[in-house]
Amino acid sequence: MIRGIRGATTVNSNDADEIVAATKEMIETMAAKNEVDPETIASVIISVTPDLNATFPAKALRLIDGWKYVPVMCMPEINVPGSLPKCIRVMMTVNTPKSQKEIEHVYVNDAIKLRPDLIEEQE
Template sequence: MIRGIRGAVTVEHNDADEIIQSTKQLIEEMASQNEIDPETIAQVLISVTTDLNATFPAKALRLLEGWKYVPVMCMPEIEVPGSLPKCIRVMMTVNTNKAQQEVEHVYLNDAVKLRPDLVESNHTKERR
């Protein structure tokens, strides 16, 4: 079954190292929580708010063991007034046996504001 796994993280500064390290942390957490092997990934799409242009966050994937051949693409997020600034969003398309409701979407830092319903459901699952 093909599933999409969403994730997002915010950074404090438009700094290349911070963008790469935060993206790396997000990707690792998404893969860990969903038991994803890079071989099962069809693609990773990364969008960034227009206030982040110091580097391509996709560079973070090249720092991960076994991710060399995972297709990845960066793009700008649409500018919506009042939207969350300095945000990196990830859509990872994977082959998995997990049901839709079993997929763990990951939101770090201020990005938890994007989908509080999913963050809360993840915490509820952890307490069981």
């Protein structure tokens, strides 16, 4: 079955190293919590808020062993007034036997504000 795994994190500044490090940590957590092997990933889509343009967060995937051939794309997030700033969001599409309810979405740093309902379920 194909499932989507969501993830989101925030950074403190528009700094290339910080963006890549935060993205890498989030992606690795998403993969670990959901027992994802890179061979089972169809694609990864990463969006960033307009205040983050120092680098492509997709660079983070190239730093993870075995992820060289995972298709990844970056794009801007919709600039909604009052939305969470300095936010990196991920949609990882994977082949997995897990049900929708078994998928563990990952929201860290200030991004926990985006889906507190999912965070509470996992505690």
